[in-house]
Amino acid sequence: xxxxxxxxxxxxxxxxxxxxxxxxxxxxxxxxxxxxxxxxxxxxxxxxxxxxxxxxxxxxxxxxxxxxxxxxxxxxxxxxxxxxxxxxxxxxxxxxxxxxxxxxxxxxxxxxxxxxxxxxxxxxxxxxxxxxxxxxxxxxxxxxxxxxxxxxxxxxxxxxxxxxxxxxxxxxxxxxxxxxxxxxxxxxxxxxxxxxxxxxxxxxxxxxxxxxxxxxxxxxxxxxxxxxxxxxxxxxxxxxxxxxxxxxxxxxxxxxxxxxxxxxxxxxxxxxxxxxxxxxxxxxxxxxxxxxxxxxxxxxxxxxxxxxxxxxxxxxxxxxxxxxxxxxxxxxxxxxxxxxxxxxxxxxxxxxxxxxxxxxxxxxxxxxxxxxxxxxxxxxx
Amino acid sequence: xxxxxxxxxxxxxxxxxxxxxxxxxxxxxxxxxxxxxxxxxxxxxxxxxxxxxxxxxxxxxxxxxxxxxxxxxxxxxxxxxxxxxxxxxxxxxxxxxxxxxxxxxxxxxxxxxxxxxxxxxxxxxxxxxxxxxxxxxxxxxxxxxxxxxxxxxxxxxxxxxxxxxxxxxxxxxxxxxxxxxxxxxxxxxxxxxxxxxxxxxxxxxxxxxxxxxxxxxxxxxxxxxxxxxxxxxxxxxxxxxxxxxxxxxxxxxxxxxxxxxxxxxxxxxxxxxxxxxxxxxxxxxxxxxxxxxxxxxxxxxxxxxxxxxxxxxxxxxxxxxxxxxxxxxxxxxxxxxxxxxxxxxxxxxxxxxxxxxxxxxxxxxxxxxxxxxxxxxxxxxxxxxxxxxxxxxxxxxxxxxxxxxxxxxxxxxxxxxxxxxxxxxxxxxxxxxxxxxxxxxxxxxxxxxxxxxxxxxxxxxxxxxxxxxxxxxxxxxxxxxxxxxxxxxxxxxxxxxxxxxxxxxxxxxxxxxx
Numbered sequence: 001x002x003x004x005x006x007x008x009x010x011x012x013x014x015x016x017x018x019x020x021x022x023x024x025x026x027x028x029x030x031x032x033x034x035x036x037x038x039x040x041x042x043x044x045x046x047x048x049x050x051x052x053x054x055x056x057x058x059x060x061x062x063x064x065x066x067x068x069x070x071x072x073x074x075x076x077x078x079x080x081x082x083x084x085x086x087x088x089x090x091x092x093x094x095x096x097x098x099x100x101x102x103x104x105x106x107x108x109x110x111x112x113x114x115x116x117x118x119x120x121x122x123x124x125x126x127x128x129x130x131x132x133x134x135x136x137x138x139x140x141x142x143x144x145x146x147x148x149x150x151x152x153x154x155x156x157x158x159x160x161x162x163x164x165x166x167x168x169x170x171x172x173x174x175x176x177x178x179x180x181x182x183x184x185x186x187x188x189x190x191x192x193x194x195x196x197x198x199x200x201x202x203x204x205x206x207x208x209x210x211x212x213x214x215x216x217x218x219x220x221x222x223x224x225x226x227x228x229x230x231x232x233x234x235x236x237x238x239x240x241x242x243x244x245x246x247x248x249x250x251x252x253x254x255x256x257x258x259x260x261x262x263x264x265x266x267x268x269x270x271x272x273x274x275x276x277x278x279x280x281x282x283x284x285x286x287x288x289x290x291x292x293x294x295x296x297x298x299x300x301x302x303x304x305x306x307x308x309x310x311x312x313x314x315x316x317x318x319x320x321x322x323x324x325x326x327x328x329x330x331x332x333x334x335x336x337x338x339x340x341x342x343x344x345x346x347x348x349x350x351x352x353x354x355x356x357x358x359x360x361x362x363x364x365x366x367x368x369x370x371x372x373x374x375x376x377x378x379x380x381x
Numbered sequence: 382x383x384x385x386x387x388x389x390x391x392x393x394x395x396x397x398x399x400x401x402x403x404x405x406x407x408x409x410x411x412x413x414x415x416x417x418x419x420x421x422x423x424x425x426x427x428x429x430x431x432x433x434x435x436x437x438x439x440x441x442x443x444x445x446x447x448x449x450x451x452x453x454x455x456x457x458x459x460x461x462x463x464x465x466x467x468x469x470x471x472x473x474x475x476x477x478x479x480x481x482x483x484x485x486x487x488x489x490x491x492x493x494x495x496x497x498x499x500x501x502x503x504x505x506x507x508x509x510x511x512x513x514x515x516x517x518x519x520x521x522x523x524x525x526x527x528x529x530x531x532x533x534x535x536x537x538x539x540x541x542x543x544x545x546x547x548x549x550x551x552x553x554x555x556x557x558x559x560x561x562x563x564x565x566x567x568x569x570x571x572x573x574x575x576x577x578x579x580x581x582x583x584x585x586x587x588x589x590x591x592x593x594x595x596x597x598x599x600x601x602x603x604x605x606x607x608x609x610x611x612x613x614x615x616x617x618x619x620x621x622x623x624x625x626x627x628x629x630x631x632x633x634x635x636x637x638x639x640x641x642x643x644x645x646x647x648x649x650x651x652x653x654x655x656x657x658x659x660x661x662x663x664x665x666x667x668x669x670x671x672x673x674x675x676x677x678x679x680x681x682x683x684x685x686x687x688x689x690x691x692x693x694x695x696x697x698x699x700x701x702x703x704x705x706x707x708x709x710x711x712x713x714x715x716x717x718x719x720x721x722x723x724x725x726x727x728x729x730x731x732x733x734x735x736x737x738x739x740x741x742x743x744x745x746x747x748x749x750x751x752x753x754x755x756x757x758x759x760x761x762x763x764x765x766x767x768x769x770x771x772x773x774x775x776x777x778x779x780x781x782x783x784x785x786x787x788x789x790x791x792x793x794x795x796x797x798x799x800x801x802x803x804x805x806x807x808x809x810x811x812x813x814x815x816x817x818x819x820x821x822x823x824x825x826x827x828x829x830x831x832x833x834x835x836x837x838x839x840x841x842x843x844x845x846x847x848x849x850x851x852x853x854x855x856x857x858x859x860x861x862x863x864x865x866x867x868x869x870x871x872x873x874x875x876x877x878x879x880x881x882x883x884x885x886x887x888x889x890x891x892x893x894x895x
Contacts, residue, residue, distance in 0.1 A: 259770070259771075260769050260770050260771075261770035261771070261772055264769075264770060298769065301769070304816065308816070308818070308819075336668070337672075339665070340665065340668045340669050340672055343665045343666070343668070343669055344575075344669045344672070344673075344813070345813065345814070347503075347575065347576075347577065347666065347669065348757075348812055348813040348814065349812070349814070349819050350577075350578050350579070351503065351504075351505040351508070351578065351811075351812075351821060352812075352819065352820075352821055353507070353821055353822075357818075357819060362579060365577070365662060365665075366658065366662075368665065369658055369661040369662045369665055370658065372661060372664075372665060373657070373658070373661050
């Protein structure tokens, strides 16, 4: 009796365990310790040579159990990346430059692909399967340096979007890029504020509607180019007590933080702004030349911009130093050589099909002749 | 027998010359017996005919609305003149001047077809083609175009025994050219040319008109010139004063204006002060040319004067001061361009159709050689990487440089910018600038490429320029072997098409020109 009872009890217990344990597992998928086949993901950092350049590649893999609500369940797999260096409570987005690896809105990294049909309700992927190989150069991280990245791999049902399995893992990654997007945004704020101050100054801090439009269009172009919707409080970003101090600070920031292309763009818009309120006074002409020097732009490029956008008749008593880049301390011979070069340049423009350019060229030729005559008269005296 | 004719289609005066039986050029006088013909056109009110030359000059004071002078300054532009509901283009008006020259020459020499027409050295492709169109409209077969200073130098070299580096100073009625060349015997090698399209005798005249205006204002307290008719009248008066001041120290005139008459005296000193800025412009251009020829004033052995405005004493004095010796007017400044153009016609025919050149002429030109240069730089628009900004920027890249000896050709490889790029906008430019906004885009074509290829496919570009100043461009997609060829001749880029030219020529043939 005892033996029979023990056998029956053992059979009942075994059957119960056989019935209970899988259900317990499905009920508690998060309890990894209980399931040797729990769903997990991993990230490997590989170095690959692409077109001769060594590029970091992240390989995201997954394995383990996937429990589905039905047989033959069609599934997708997705990967998300967050920067959790500053803690899990303050996760920062990781952006992507490739549109097929972004969320529908914004630039945040999000990868999703079809995972296929899972035949049974309780399937196990026993081996690591690579879900994604991702070249790091398409990612934009919030900051440069050592970062802790969290990768989330998620299996979801096609159609309902129901989450079937999810796994998270982290990777320490060194961001070697020049700057992260947060650094970039901060820098953009500063350089846009600097640009705004200088552009306003070019309009005498009282821009007319045309000048205002030029400033707005230029700033909008810069913001769009930066792919960020920046709203800037200029005075907060670059606090100053006087307009002169603001200009000084702006120039300092731009030299340190803006690239040459931006500075070229800025001087061009400043010249255009000045030209939009004619005649351009002599102090403003000098200010523009001085600004280009402070922004450390090559003199010949400034000259080209100045001559192109600020016609002689838009200037009050045009300054040869600004128009032609003539340095009064240079020997007469060298100045004459420079004038000859300028004459050659403008003389080739007098055949231009655009009447405006032809007129501008004609005026420049007369101006050059005038400057030369003055110079020769002075040297004789 | 082929007649080899050269025409100087000038701003203020034109001339026609022919090679005689031994290859010597001779001026053909017009029907009035003058060796040069004023480049002026007057459209008769009553008879519907056209007067060209001195008659047109005389008639324009009657009705300046129906007269056209200095049309050369408008060649290749969209300038037009409407007379009796007909819109005249600069080419058409120029063709009337050419027609007059042709018909007067034909009276003495029989039918004339093959000609070379001279143009200022700085004329661009559009203006050159417009000049050729004018010739075609006049019923001429324009076998070539020659630069005015080159023509003058050719004549000078062919008729004088000289050697050395020569500077041709060509200050005509409406344009100024300076050319530096090496002459050795009868061989002429051009080194460079520079020109100013808006500097010539008429600009000096306008300076005198300004003096008239000032004097009249002082004496009568009113404006002297109040209409186009007044301007036409006083332009002639000013020209007269200018010519007098080349011989005397002062010129007197009585100006009859709306507020009475004023007696004015213009001194040479006043005139020279007034034209100082214009002379300074010529001096700057000389500096540019010397720089291009890698020469200094001491390297120049001779200065050859060409064009009526070189008679102004100040012009000659300033050249003497700059170079340390007096310039030479060894040839007739008004005729040497036409004479040289006829020699150029002979050289062109000897090169292209030697069998059609009579033996006597061929013998006469046997030793005459000309090595010309490319008058402008030619390039294409591309997007190279800017070293300073690290970004691609749209730039004009020069392939054929100005002053390259002719014939010449050059090849450069460019690369496509985009993946699956199926077409390439090909632009041929003329000009010295890197900035595309400042160059003349003389042709724009679409070059179709095979699809499905990555970026960076090589496109080979070849530009060549022959001795007849014809340019040929070839773009080749090196992988597929596809080619796009562009040739510059009448019928391209907004110029008159050949059929249009023929049709217009037929209409103009019917016009009576006297």
